[in-house]
Amino acid sequence: MRKLFVAIALAVISSRGAAQGALSLQGLGYPTGGLTARAEGSGGGVADFDPISVVNPASLGGVGSAALFFQYSPEFRRVTAGSATAKTTTARFPLVVGVLPMGQRWTLGLSSSTFLDRSSETNLVRLQQVGATTDSVEVTERNRVLGALNDVRLALAWSGSPTFRIGFGAHAFVGSNRISFSQIFPDSLQYISTSQTGRLSFAGFAASAGIEYHPSRVIGFALSGRKGGDLRAQSADTAIGSARLPDHYSASLAYEGIPGVSIAARVAHDGWSSLSSLSSGNTKAFDGWDTGVGAEAAGPRVMQRLVTLRAGARFRTLPFAFNGDKVSETSYAVGFGAPLTRERASFDFAIQHASRKAGPDVRERGLILSFGLRVSP
Amino acid sequence: MRLSSLLLRSFATAALFIAVSSCSENLDSSGVCAVLCPEVGGEVQNITLDAVVFDTTVQALSGLGTEPSLLLASRGDTLDTRVIIRFDSLPTRFTPTGDSAQAIKSVDSAYIRLRVDTLSIKGDGPFTIEAYDVDTTANDTSSAAVIALFRPDRFISSQVLARTDLKDTTNYYISNATVLAKLQSGAQLRVGLRVTGATSSQIRINSVQSGLSPLLFFRATPDTTTKPLSVAPFSRTPASDPIVAGYLNDYTVVVKGPPPPPPSVLAVGGLPPRRTYLRFDIPSNIVDSTTVVRATLLLNQISNSALDPTDSLLIVPQLVLAGTAVTDPTKASQIVSDIPGDTLKVRPGNSGPTNVELARAFASWRAVSPDSLPRAIVLKVVGEGNSPLDIRFSSMEDVSALRPRLRISYTSRVPLRIP
Numbered sequence: 001m002r003k004l005f006v007a008i009a010l011a012v013i014s015s016r017g018a019a020q021g022a023l024s025l026q027g028l029g030y031p032t033g034g035l036t037a038r039a040e041g042s043g044g045g046v047a048d049f050d051p052i053s054v055v056n057p058a059s060l061g062g063v064g065s066a067a068l069f070f071q072y073s074p075e076f077r078r079v080t081a082g083s084a085t086a087k088t089t090t091a092r093f094p095l096v097v098g099v100l101p102m103g104q105r106w107t108l109g110l111s112s113s114t115f116l117d118r119s120s121e122t123n124l125v126r127l128q129q130v131g132a133t134t135d136s137v138e139v140t141e142r143n144r145v146l147g148a149l150n151d152v153r154l155a156l157a158w159s160g161s162p163t164f165r166i167g168f169g170a171h172a173f174v175g176s177n178r179i180s181f182s183q184i185f186p187d188s189l190q191y192i193s194t195s196q197t198g199r200l201s202f203a204g205f206a207a208s209a210g211i212e213y214h215p216s217r218v219i220g221f222a223l224s225g226r227k228g229g230d231l232r233a234q235s236a237d238t239a240i241g242s243a244r245l246p247d248h249y250s251a252s253l254a255y256e257g258i259p260g261v262s263i264a265a266r267v268a269h270d271g272w273s274s275l276s277s278l279s280s281g282n283t284k285a286f287d288g289w290d291t292g293v294g295a296e297a298a299g300p301r302v303m304q305r306l307v308t309l310r311a312g313a314r315f316r317t318l319p320f321a322f323n324g325d326k327v328s329e330t331s332y333a334v335g336f337g338a339p340l341t342r343e344r345a346s347f348d349f350a351i352q353h354a355s356r357k358a359g360p361d362v363r364e365r366g367l368i369l370s371f372g373l374r375v376s377p
Numbered sequence: 378m379r380l381s382s383l384l385l386r387s388f389a390t391a392a393l394f395i396a397v398s399s400c401s402e403n404l405d406s407s408g409v410c411a412v413l414c415p416e417v418g419g420e421v422q423n424i425t426l427d428a429v430v431f432d433t434t435v436q437a438l439s440g441l442g443t444e445p446s447l448l449l450a451s452r453g454d455t456l457d458t459r460v461i462i463r464f465d466s467l468p469t470r471f472t473p474t475g476d477s478a479q480a481i482k483s484v485d486s487a488y489i490r491l492r493v494d495t496l497s498i499k500g501d502g503p504f505t506i507e508a509y510d511v512d513t514t515a516n517d518t519s520s521a522a523v524i525a526l527f528r529p530d531r532f533i534s535s536q537v538l539a540r541t542d543l544k545d546t547t548n549y550y551i552s553n554a555t556v557l558a559k560l561q562s563g564a565q566l567r568v569g570l571r572v573t574g575a576t577s578s579q580i581r582i583n584s585v586q587s588g589l590s591p592l593l594f595f596r597a598t599p600d601t602t603t604k605p606l607s608v609a610p611f612s613r614t615p616a617s618d619p620i621v622a623g624y625l626n627d628y629t630v631v632v633k634g635p636p637p638p639p640p641s642v643l644a645v646g647g648l649p650p651r652r653t654y655l656r657f658d659i660p661s662n663i664v665d666s667t668t669v670v671r672a673t674l675l676l677n678q679i680s681n682s683a684l685d686p687t688d689s690l691l692i693v694p695q696l697v698l699a700g701t702a703v704t705d706p707t708k709a710s711q712i713v714s715d716i717p718g719d720t721l722k723v724r725p726g727n728s729g730p731t732n733v734e735l736a737r738a739f740a741s742w743r744a745v746s747p748d749s750l751p752r753a754i755v756l757k758v759v760g761e762g763n764s765p766l767d768i769r770f771s772s773m774e775d776v777s778a779l780r781p782r783l784r785i786s787y788t789s790r791v792p793l794r795i796p
Contacts, residue, residue: 020413020414020796021405021406021407021409021410021413021414022406022409022413023413026796027795027796028795028796077406079406079408079409079413080409081409081411081412081413082412084408084409084411084412085408085409086405086406086407086408086409086410087403087408088403088404088405088406089401089402089403089404090402090404091401091402119402119404120404120406121404121405121406121407122405122406122407122410122413122414123405123407123410124407124410124414124417125410128420128421129421129423130421130423130670130671130786131423131671131673131784131786132423132784139421141414141417143414143417144404179793181417181791181793183670183788185670185671189717189718189719189734190671190718190719190734190736191670191671191736192668192669192670192671192736192737192739192740193670194668194670194788196790196791196793197793198793200793200794200795233795235793235794240794240795241794241795278795279795279796283796322413361412362409362412362413
């Protein structure tokens with residue numbers, strides 16, 4: 001009898017799958033990218049030069065003054081699978097940054113950014129035999145996951161001259177997924193619905209470095225890289241898996257030869273496949289390229305404030321596959337930035353339209369609004 | 378300037394609206410679950426076990442007079458029950474209208490107001506209800522002593538009631554002289570009611586326990602401006618146990634009950650009421666390590682056509698809370714609590730498979746070791762003692778296919794891990 005139960009338990013466990021409900025939420029979740037509203041509004045092109053975006057630690061050197069930055073980025077998502085659709089709203093606070101210049105050459109930055117966001121909820125209704133062979137009832141499987149893996153970075157940048165900056169970062173990847181799973185049966189007089197909760201915790205480390213070089217006033221280059229260390233996952237006190245955090249490399253080019261206009265392009269590579277070993281199921285992770293191009297231009301003056309207008313496009317491969325197919329994302333973004341209160345604060349806004357697809361049948365559209373507020377105390 | 382201000386305000390308003398509306402998260406993407414949500418919970422496992430290790434029929438032991446109704450029945454050779462109502466405290470003085478209190482010297486229009494359950498009446502009538510003086514010094518709970526007093530020299534009165542005379546409130550008139558004699562002598566008035574008729578007769582009367590107590594009314598003066606006196610049932614004995622005395626305010630005595638079930642059969646209900654006690658041996662890996670979503674006791678009902686086979690009864694399962702120290706199943710069957718769930722509606726004349734849902738019992742069984750709390754239940758009828766009907770089931774002594782069994786549907790805990 002005991003062997004029978006073990007066999008049943010193994011069979012049940014081996015049939016687990018991911019109940020994420022969206023292309024972008026496969027596996028460990030959606031990579032928000034650590035970009036500010038400014039960088040998002042320009043397709044990610046300026047990310048390596050943006051002192052607030054947490055991509056290139058060297059860019060911190062260009063921050064100018066001490067600053068605190070907060071970003072709120074809700075996403076309105078619509079997933080279509082054949083004739084079925086689902087609309088969701090995800091509220092994210094993907095970026096908090098504090099930057100502190102120390103003297104003329106050094107700048108220290110502490111940030112927390114969402115690395116992989118797995119917040120989702122699904123309700124799957126299926127027929128289940130409960131009792132006699134003729135007793136089939138509809139059971140609703142409710143699976144809710146809240147939480148994310150976050151990248152906490154402490155970075156230091158050195159700027160010897162306006163043409164060259166170099167920076168280093170130490171990253172702690174921490175976070176948790178709070179999971180609640182319920183099986184809800186229709187008749188509480190006959191059946192007992194089940195409910196269980198769990199928390200998956202993550203901890204890992206990485207290091208990053210980057211440079212920013214402006215050989216002339218019209219052109220700039222940036223290179224950055226992050227080397228991932230071990231990422232461990234545990235449930236309560238039990239280790240349930242480990243993997244290497246994905247390596248990340250990026251290169252950017254900025255052109256400012258047109259007065260009032262800055263054009264930037266960026267290409268990055270993420271070694272997401274290193275996370276595959278963390279998966280307990282069949283979820284596959286692919287390495288992916290992330291390319292973006294965008295421009296910033298001085299816009300009109302509104303209430304005596306110069307508004308910066310932005311536009312860009314971005315194409316990237318999301319980390320986790322759906323049914324073995326890579327999930328690609330194409331985004332188009334526009335945005336603006338405006339100084340506030342005597343240049344001691346600034347507000348950035350971006351709106352991105354992201355199209356995601358994997359295979360022929362499933363489409364996803366995301367409308368991401370980003371509100372960024374920078375305050376210089 | 379004005380245009381700029383207007384633009385800024387419009388944008389600020391739009392941004393505020395969007396920010397507020399997006400604060401209320403809606404993560405539910407169930408609409409595409411057919412494609413994007415693989416099953417997580419796995420299959421429910423269903424097993425049927427010969428889990429019953431002990432079963433027996435026990436007396437309800439709820440005690441004489443605890444039932445919410447009184448059964449006055451004369452069903453030929455099958456059933457004969459009488460109703461006893463005690464008026465042990467009768468008034469000796471009254472206050473006429475406009476006068477002072479004085480001793481009662483006459484009794485007029487004496488009757489007992491009965492609250493009749495008219496929907497349960499059996500027989501077409503007419504119903505002859507006889508009243509007897511059943512006052513005795515014999516043991517209070519001795520039915521035999523009381524039954525012996527239904528004899529001519531104890532006869533008080535008789536009243537013939539047509540079927541249409543039996544209403545929700547029915548007045549049964551008794552001898553004024555008997556009431557006067559009792560109250561003047563300071564004696565107890567204990568009335569025994571018996572029904573007879575040309576045909577089978579059965580009348581259910583609400584008892585004190587139902588809250589609609591029988592009441593004795595009489596006039597102490599012919600003057601109709603003075604209100605009649607009313608007397609509620611009251612038993613002085615047993616003086617040492619006021620709770621039992623309270624139950625004995627009114628009660629049913631069974632002169633002849635339906636034939637008892639054979640020893641190898643489980644029975645629920647009847648008069649005197651019976652319960653079925655069942656104890657299980659359930660594998661601990663099911664109770665402790667899985668989540669039971671449904672548990673069904675599979676019984677085989679045996680037809681019992683002795684009395685009203687098409688009438689229905691409600692059976693309810695109860696969890697036995699008596700610990701292992703209580704080894705007597707009859708006593709253990711009195712220490713019970715409800716198992717939340719539906720009642721089971723059954724007819725005595727039916728036969729075949731009958732299911733009793735028990736899933737809620739597993740929560741208690743999981744919490745307490747079987748070494749402390751036997752995994753046992755009791756089956757009882759709703760309103761024990763109200764009805765002479767009993768339901769019968771095959772016991773574990775029957776052939777294998779008809780024995781009580783337990784079918785359990787369970788699911789293992791889902792490992793909440795990385796997808």
